[in-house]
Each structure stands twice: as C-alpha cells, then as structure tokens.
Amino acid sequence: MSLLELDDVHISYGNVQAVKGVSVAVEQGEIVTLLGANGAGKTTTLRAVSGLLRPRAGHIRLAGQEIQAAAAHRIVELGVAHVPEGRRVFATLTVEENLNLGAYRYRQDATRVREGRERAYRLFPRLAERRGQLAGTLSGGEQQMLAIARGLMADPKVLLLDEPSLGLAPKLVQEIFRTIGEINREGVTILLVEQNARIALRVAHRAYVLETGRIVLAGPSRELRQDPRIQQAYLGMGRKPAAGRRPAQAGQGSAAVVSS
Amino acid sequence: MNGWRCRRGGPARRRGFRAEGMALFIEQLVNGLTVGAVYALVALGYTMVYGVMRLINFAHGDLFMLGSYFGFTLLVATFVGSALPLWAALPVTVLASATGVAILGVLVERAAYRPLRRSNRLTAVVSAMGVSIFLQNAAMLVWGPRYRAYPPWAVPDVRWEIGAVHIGFMQVLILMVSILLMAGLYLFVQRTTVGAAIRATAIDHDTARLMGINVDQIIRLIFVIGPGLGAVAGVLLGLYYRQIHFTVGWSYGLKAFTAAILGGIGNIPGAMVGGLLLGILEMLGGGYISAAWKDVFVFLILILLLIFRPTGLLGERVAEKV
Numbered sequence: 313m314s315l316l317e318l319d320d321v322h323i324s325y326g327n328v329q330a331v332k333g334v335s336v337a338v339e340q341g342e343i344v345t346l347l348g349a350n351g352a353g354k355t356t357t358l359r360a361v362s363g364l365l366r367p368r369a370g371h372i373r374l375a376g377q378e379i380q381a382a383a384a385h386r387i388v389e390l391g392v393a394h395v396p397e398g399r400r401v402f403a404t405l406t407v408e409e410n411l412n413l414g415a416y417r418y419r420q421d422a423t424r425v426r427e428g429r430e431r432a433y434r435l436f437p438r439l440a441e442r443r444g445q446l447a448g449t450l451s452g453g454e455q456q457m458l459a460i461a462r463g464l465m466a467d468p469k470v471l472l473l474d475e476p477s478l479g480l481a482p483k484l485v486q487e488i489f490r491t492i493g494e495i496n497r498e499g500v501t502i503l504l505v506e507q508n509a510r511i512a513l514r515v516a517h518r519a520y521v522l523e524t525g526r527i528v529l530a531g532p533s534r535e536l537r538q539d540p541r542i543q544q545a546y547l548g549m550g551r552k553p554a555a556g557r558r559p560a561q562a563g564q565g566s567a568a569v570v571s572s
Numbered sequence: 573m574n575g576w577r578c579r580r581g582g583p584a585r586r587r588g589f590r591a592e593g594m595a596l597f598i599e600q601l602v603n604g605l606t607v608g609a610v611y612a613l614v615a616l617g618y619t620m621v622y623g624v625m626r627l628i629n630f631a632h633g634d635l636f637m638l639g640s641y642f643g644f645t646l647l648v649a650t651f652v653g654s655a656l657p658l659w660a661a662l663p664v665t666v667l668a669s670a671t672g673v674a675i676l677g678v679l680v681e682r683a684a685y686r687p688l689r690r691s692n693r694l695t696a697v698v699s700a701m702g703v704s705i706f707l708q709n710a711a712m713l714v715w716g717p718r719y720r721a722y723p724p725w726a727v728p729d730v731r732w733e734i735g736a737v738h739i740g741f742m743q744v745l746i747l748m749v750s751i752l753l754m755a756g757l758y759l760f761v762q763r764t765t766v767g768a769a770i771r772a773t774a775i776d777h778d779t780a781r782l783m784g785i786n787v788d789q790i791i792r793l794i795f796v797i798g799p800g801l802g803a804v805a806g807v808l809l810g811l812y813y814r815q816i817h818f819t820v821g822w823s824y825g826l827k828a829f830t831a832a833i834l835g836g837i838g839n840i841p842g843a844m845v846g847g848l849l850l851g852i853l854e855m856l857g858g859g860y861i862s863a864a865w866k867d868v869f870v871f872l873i874l875i876l877l878l879i880f881r882p883t884g885l886l887g888e889r890v891a892e893k894v
Contacts, residue, residue, distance in 0.1 A: 364778055388784030400779040402772045409768045417784040419765045466784060 403448025414465025608851020617798030633825015639803025836887025
C-alpha cells in the first residue's frame with residue numbers, strides 16, 4: 313500500500329477540466345516529482361490532495377484512508393502538509409508566529425512546538441537569526457525557507473512542495489534542494505511539483521510528467537533524465553548538436569520562472 | 573468619595589473664565605472618551621469581521637442594540653435586578669447579555685453569511701442589511717416601538733468633582749470596563765496561537781487552512797467576540813443614557829462603523845483609537861460648535877475619510893513582499 317495514492321482523479325474549475333484522470337502513487341520515504349509546464353495541472357493536483365479543492369471524481373488515499381472529501385484542516389491533522397506555490401508566508405506575522413501556526417494542530421503541546429522550531433532552525437539557520445522579524449520583510453529565498461519550515465512544523469508524513477524554486481537565484485535553489493534532500497533523509501515523504509525539471513529529477517526518486525491534465529510519462533528519475541522526450545521538452549536539450557552550445561539553459565518551463 | 577472633592581468652586585472661580593473654559597474642555601474630553609470607548613467596543617466587532625471575512629456586518633449595530641435590550645430586561649423583569657445586590661446584578665447582567673448576543677451572533681453568521689461565503693461580496697452585504705432590518709423589527713415587536721428606560725436604581729448616583737470638573741460613576745465604569753476588555757482582546761490576538769490564527773485567517777484563508785486552522789471555527793470565534801463586546805457596550809450605554817430604542821443600533825452602529833474606518837478597517841488597535849478619537853471629536857464639536865450638529869460632524873468625517881483616506885489612520889501599514 314502506498315503512503316499517498318491518487319487514483320484516477322478528475323478536477324474541474326466550473327466547466328474547465330484541469331485534471332483528467334491522474335493516478336500517482338508515492339511510497340513511504342520517497343521523493344516523487346510532478347513535472348510539467350504552466351497549466352499542466354500540477355498545482356491543481358496538489359490542492360486537491362490537501363483538500364483546498366474537491367475532485368470531481370476519483371480517490372485520494374493516505375495510508376489507505378480516503379481523504380478526497382475531508383476538510384483541509386483535517387487533512388493536515390492526518391499528516392499531510394502543503395507548502396503552497398508562491399510561499400504564502402503570513403507577511404504581517406513574525407517568523408516565529410508563522411512557524412507556530414504550522415504546528416497549529418498540536419498547539420496545546422508546548423514541548424512539541426518548541427522541538428519543531430528547533431528542528432526548523434537547525435535546517436534553516438537563517439530563520440533563527442530572523443525569528444522576531446516580520447515574515448514580509450524576508451528575502452524571497454528566506455520566505456521559501458520559512459514556508460518549508462512552517463510546513464514541517466506540522467510534523468507531516470507527506471510534505472507537498474509546490475514550486476520551491478520559483479523566482480529564486482540558482483544558488484539559493486541549490487541550497488533549498490539540498491535541504492529538501494535532508495528533510496527526506498530524516499524520513500519525510502515528499503511530493504514535489506516543479507517546473508525546473510533539471511533539479512527536480514536530480515533530487516527525486518521517481519517522476520511523473522503532466523501535460524494538459526494527463527500523465528504522459530512516468531518512471532524513475534534516472535530513466536527519465538535519459539529519455540529523449542524529457543531532454544527535449546523539459547531539460548532544454550535539443551535533438552540537434554547545437555544543444556551543446558547552450559549548457560546552462562534550463563527547460564522551457566524554468567525559463568519563465570525567474571520573474572516575480 | 574469626598575476625598576475627590578479637593579476643591580469646591582472657590583479657587584476655580586477666582587481663576588475666572590479661563591479656568592472654567594479649561595474645566596468645560598476637560599469635561600467634554602471625558603464625555604468624549606466615554607462615548608468613544610463605547611464606539612470602540614462596537615467598532616471592534618465591525619473591524620474583526622471585516623478583517624477576517626471582508627464583510628461589513630451591517631447587523632452588528634443591531635446586535636449591540638439587542639445587548640442594550642437584553643440588559644434592560646435582565647435588570648427590570650428578572651430576579652437579577654430584584655434579588656441580587658447591585659454590585660452583583662450589574663456584572664451578571666453584562667455577562668448574560670454578552671453571552672446571549674454572542675449566541676445570536678453565531679446564529680446570524682451560520683444562517684445569513686456562511687451560505688454566501690463563496691458568493692460575491694455585495695450579496696453578503698445585502699444579506700447583512702436584511703439581518704439588520706430583521707433584528708430591528710424583532711426588537712420592536714418584543715419590546716415595543718417606544719423608548720425604554722433603564723431603571724434609575726441600577727446606576728449609583730455618584731459624581732466626583734475634581735476642581736471644577738465633574739465626572740460621573742458611569743463614565744469611570746465605562747472607561748475602565750472598555751479599557752480592560754480592549755487590553756484583553758489585544759493580548760489575546762497578539763500573544764496567543766489562536767490569536768495568531770485569527771490574524772493568519774485575516775491574511776489568507778486558504779493558507780490558514782493549510783496550517784490546519786479550521787477557518788469556520790475562527791469565523792465563529794469572531795462572531796462570539798464581536799457581538800459579545802458589542803453587547804457589553806450596549807448595556808453600558810443603556811446605563812449611561814438610560815434611554816434605549818430599537819433604532820439605536822442603526823445610529824450608534826453607523827458611528828462605530830465610522831470609528832472603525834477612521835482607525836483603518838480590519839485593524840484592531842485602529843478600531844480602539846478610532847472609537848476614542850471619534851468620541852472626542854463628536855463631543856468637542858458638540859460642545860463648542862453646536863450639540864445639534866454633532867451627528868453631522870461624525871458623518872462628515874465618514875464621508876471625508878471614504879473619499880480621501882479609505883484606509884484610515886492605521887490601515888495597511890506593512891508592505892507585503894511578493
């Protein structure tokens with residue numbers, strides 16, 4: 313039994329079908345990534361897992377238990393934490409208040425909240441320096457660290473990460489993905505949504521590729537990295553030898569993300 | 573209490589006109605702070621609901637009015653007024669009224685606002701106005717269309733004179749109670765995790781949900797606190813002015829709404845500052861220009877604010893980085 317399982321999930325916004333029968337399985341201890349261009353349905357899928365959207369059809373199971381109809385706050389209690397796209401830190405709250413809210417489900421247990429904060433500060437020492445600062449005054453990278461740390465505060469079985477590389481400088485992206493690997497080695501299962509396929513395939517064990525609401529390709533990251541279709545569409549390697557002359561060029565997706 | 577009468581007439585009179593003017597000014601200031609504290613308590617209900625739901629709860633003034641009537645009935649028609657000594661009757665009245673109105677507040681949210689949570693904002697505002705009319709008419713049917721008067725025995729007739737300045741017991745009571753409540757609310761919202769959850773919900777419902785916060789529960793809590801505070805204000809105002817009417821929710825509600833805008837709607841300290849400031853402006857305008865025009869001053873402020881500074885004095889001060 314997979315820890316997290318999406319079984320033929322359909323999601324619509326009004327009359328628009330955004331996700332058309334997606335099935336994904338995430339095993340205990342894995343990092344699985346959902347790749348795809350803008351509008352492929354990656355974020356929509358994650359929002360359905362965390363209960364912000366209700367699928368029109370299909371099942372989502374956490375350790376065998378169906379959660380597709382549960383309220384979002386219940387799903388957090390069941391062990392899923394979702395770090396949303398664009399970080400969404402609470403700008404007018406301090407770093408520490410943001411972290412405490414991540415631990416809202418066991419707010420009564422002061423020791424556990426404190427231990428959670430210590431873990432967060434160990435993973436992201438820069439947050440410790442800024443604990444009293446308003447989250448809105450942090451840099452983009454620090455906000456992303458805070459968003460991830462806040463998600464971890466819930467002590468989740470599964471961590472959903474939506475575009476952690478969005479809008480960050482390459483060096484920061486490296487740093488954040490190093491920490492994501494570390495979090496995974498501590499035993500947290502991760503479902504990662506990314507447009508930056510290059511780095512996502514480096515950290516993930518397995519990957520699914522979404523195109524216009526459907527999964528078109530799936531497999532171990534190592535294999536997908538070698539797949540010509542992936543190389544061409546997502547890793548920016550053309551079929552022609554010219555590819556060699558554009559070494560640092562990421563895929564079509566990530567070319568667009570260094571904005572905001 | 574005689575200790576408060578440090579000087580009687582004499583020295584102040586000798587200091588003549590200027591001193592008397594000073595005394596008048598201070599008295600008007602105290603009057604202003606007193607009604608201002610009531611506005612602030614009511615304004616908190618508007619501002620908290622707006623902060624979390626982006627809804628102007630036009631029924632809030634009427635919940636405040638019902639607080640006045642609940643207090644009236646408890647004092648006049650039940651054992652609370654007849655069997656209990658005054659020092660016990662007043663707190664019991666205030667607490668019971670606040671509880672009753674808080675329950676009503678939760679019911680109003682459940683029945684009139686929650687079904688519209690996902691529809692557009694104008695729909696919810698119209699629903700709020702409907703609730704307002706409903707509550708006013710219900711109060712009129714229950715308590716009658718005429719003015720009702722709080723019993724005179726409910727307020728100890730104690731006045732203090734400090735120099736030429738007269739201060740009444742109710743003024744001191746209103747200021748003390750409202751300052752205590754506001755300080756308590758401020759600490760709750762700023763220092764506790766549930767308070768942080770309220771602030772987080774005000775910023776972003778979806779992300780609050782992702783923290784495991786039950787947003788419906790937070791909204792319910794807001795509809796306990798706001799109407800509860802409004803009811804306390806309603807009882808205090810009934811004791812202060814003695815007369816209550818089923819339309820006071822509209823007039824005082826609109827003034828408290830102005831106070832909330834003045835302080836910056838959605839901002840809790842703003843509602844406190846806005847209430848006190850508006851009370852003072854109203855009383856000084858009424859005292860020095862014309863008492864008949866004091867409502868005009870208040871609503872002139874409202875109009876000017878909405879045109880020139882809709883974010884109020886303390887609204888939206890922290891820039892958000894995207």
